[in-house]
Amino acid sequence: MFAGERLVIVSPHWEGLRYEFARAFSAWHQENYGTPVEVDWRDLGGSSENVRFVISEFKQSPTGIGADLFFGGGTDPFFEFAKRDLLQAYQPLSLAGVPAQIAGVPVYDPDYRWFGASLSSFGILYNKRVLEVEHLPVVRTWRELAEQAPAGRIGCGDPRNSGTMHMMFEMILQRYGWDDGWRLLTLLAAKTRDFDRGASTSAKDCTTGNTAYTLAIDFYALTQIAYAGKENLGFILPADCVTLSPDGVAILRGAPHRQLAEQFIEFTLGEPGQRLQMVPRGQPGGAQRFSIERMSVRPNLYDQLRNVTLVPINPFAQPVTFKYDARKAGTRWDLVNGLVGATLIDLHSELAAAFQRTGRVNSRPPITEAEAMKLAGGEWKDPHYRQLKLIEWQRWAQQKYESLAP
Numbered sequence: 001m002f003a004g005e006r007l008v009i010v011s012p013h014w015e016g017l018r019y020e021f022a023r024a025f026s027a028w029h030q031e032n033y034g035t036p037v038e039v040d041w042r043d044l045g046g047s048s049e050n051v052r053f054v055i056s057e058f059k060q061s062p063t064g065i066g067a068d069l070f071f072g073g074g075t076d077p078f079f080e081f082a083k084r085d086l087l088q089a090y091q092p093l094s095l096a097g098v099p100a101q102i103a104g105v106p107v108y109d110p111d112y113r114w115f116g117a118s119l120s121s122f123g124i125l126y127n128k129r130v131l132e133v134e135h136l137p138v139v140r141t142w143r144e145l146a147e148q149a150p151a152g153r154i155g156c157g158d159p160r161n162s163g164t165m166h167m168m169f170e171m172i173l174q175r176y177g178w179d180d181g182w183r184l185l186t187l188l189a190a191k192t193r194d195f196d197r198g199a200s201t202s203a204k205d206c207t208t209g210n211t212a213y214t215l216a217i218d219f220y221a222l223t224q225i226a227y228a229g230k231e232n233l234g235f236i237l238p239a240d241c242v243t244l245s246p247d248g249v250a251i252l253r254g255a256p257h258r259q260l261a262e263q264f265i266e267f268t269l270g271e272p273g274q275r276l277q278m279v280p281r282g283q284p285g286g287a288q289r290f291s292i293e294r295m296s297v298r299p300n301l302y303d304q305l306r307n308v309t310l311v312p313i314n315p316f317a318q319p320v321t322f323k324y325d326a327r328k329a330g331t332r333w334d335l336v337n338g339l340v341g342a343t344l345i346d347l348h349s350e351l352a353a354a355f356q357r358t359g360r361v362n363s364r365p366p367i368t369e370a371e372a373m374k375l376a377g378g379e380w381k382d383p384h385y386r387q388l389k390l391i392e393w394q395r396w397a398q399q400k401y402e403s404l405a406p
Contacts, residue, residue: 005029007260008040010054010252011071012047012163014200016223016290021268023288024276028267029260037260047073047163048337051080054252058086064254068261071117071249073163075106076170078114078248079330087113088251090262094270098297103320107246107297116246117268118277118294119315122168123237125206125216125224136212141238142172145213146187151356154188155202155214158195158345160337164217167245169340170329175241175322178369186363188215189344190355207233218313222293226310242321246297274298278309332376339365339372342390343397354401362404366396 007025011018022039029037044053050073057065070077081087091112098116099107108115124145131138136153139145145154159166172188173181189195193211196202206214207224216224221235249268251261267273272285277294278301279286295315296302302314329336343366344351355361367375379385 005035005257005260006038006040007069007257007264008042008067009069009071009264010042010044010050010067011069012043012050013072016287017292020276020287020290020292021273024272025264025267028272029263033263042067046158046161047077048160048166048333051077051333054081054086055084058084058253061254064256065252066256067252068255068257069249069251069264072247074120074167075114075116075246075248075326076163076167076330076333078109078250079326080333081250081252082109082111082113083330086253088253088255088258088261089113090251090265092262092265092269094266097300098269099299099316102244102315104323105244105246105326114248114250115265115269116297117249117273118247119297120164120245120247120295121218121237121243121313121315121318122164122171122245123216123218123221123235124213125203125221125233125235126213127206127209127211128232128234130209130212134212138234138236139213140236141240142175142188143184143240145238146184146191149191149213151191151352152193153212154192155205155211156188156192156195157202157215158341160341160345164220165215166333166337167324167329168215168217170333170336171241171243171322171324173336174325174328178365178372182365183361183363185340186344186351186361189340189348190351190361192348192352195345195348219292219294222310222312223291226291226293240321242319243324244315244318244320245324245326247294269297271298271301274301275305278305278311280308280310283308328373332372335372335376335380338380338386338390339367339393342393346394347397347401350398350401354404358404360404362400366393 018041026037044050089112157165159169202214203216203220203224205211207228225233255261274296275285277292281287281291299316
């Protein structure tokens with residue numbers, strides 16, 4: 001029987017990060033408050049599934065759902081939760097030294113409802129050996145990846161399950177505009193080997209050579225590079241779309257272990273939690289079994305840990321070429337997932353076959369951006385309407401792919 005306290009966290013984070021945070025927080029709590037902590041992690045299968053779970057549970061139990069925190073998934077889930085008043089505000093002492101913004105992007109909510117626990121960037125992981133053997137180019141932008149990669153050689157996760165993948169799809173739509181962005185997403189989907197459920201699986205597939213390139217968040221890519229070696233793998237931040245995004249943590253409304261949840265926030269934003277993410281496995285203050293290799297939200301740590309950390313990027317010195325609109329993304333999160341899922345993923349075999357036959361894709365989306373934003377703020381919230389629309393889009397896409405002739 002566990003003799004300490006218990007904390008319930010809903011999180012899409014991978015098992016290595018969960019293990020290290022639970023271990024380090026328990027030890028920190030033992031040292032500062034005299035008791036260890038058992039962390040009960042809840043994961044319904046990815047960021048989007050976890051968000052849907054939390055929203056659904058609050059509809060059934062508005063005063064609380066038996067969970068204390070939501071941890072991970074970027075910022076979009078937290079904008080959605082804040083909009084629905086599902087978060088509990090708290091102003092942590094450890095926020096001192098954490099900037100409110102980076103390159104115009106909020107690092108934490110001005111009303112203290114959510115906080116960036118780390119910073120992330122997104123890019124292309126590639127297998128150097130595969131590129132050499134197959135005489136493939138090193139691509140340096142999303143456009144080059146979509147237009148120059150051969151069919152079947154791109155790895156990608158399902159954005160309906162992976163918040164990481166969703167953010168990359170949304171970034172492409174924002175950076176290139178709705179119509180051209182959709183053309184690039186359609187090309188990427190047509191050339192994707194298959195859509196893995198999670199982002200970490202597609203990164204591993206690139207490492208093993210099942211794909212030549214894959215869409216990847218920085219820390220998944222760095223983890224694979226640390227495992228396989230820099231001589232075998234490379235990672236590029238697309239030159240025309242360098243962006244930074246916080247990966248959030250927040251206390252859920254009605255948290256049953258409120259004080260413990262606040263202490264977790266203090267640990268995570270403070271130097272112990274931030275060092276844990278940057279110091280390599282086996283080093284004092286770092287991970288024990290799983291290197292995390294994430295970018296800290298505390299600027300002072302980059303100089304302090306310069307000769308220790310494996311994190312190669314100082315985001316506070318990184319030129320940012322693109323500003324991600326998190327509010328727009330949050331508003332249409334579920335609609336974009338539905339549109340991508342119905343037209344590109346559920347019909348992936350039909351899309352890939354049409355591209356193989358013709359070498360081209362008809363990439364016009366079924367709705368304009370203005371129509372998408374209007375739907376997202378209105379009728380899309382009706383489950384019956386949403387289901388009918390998904391069926392309509394799927395039929396539309398199927399007819400389009402069947403009509404493509406060589």
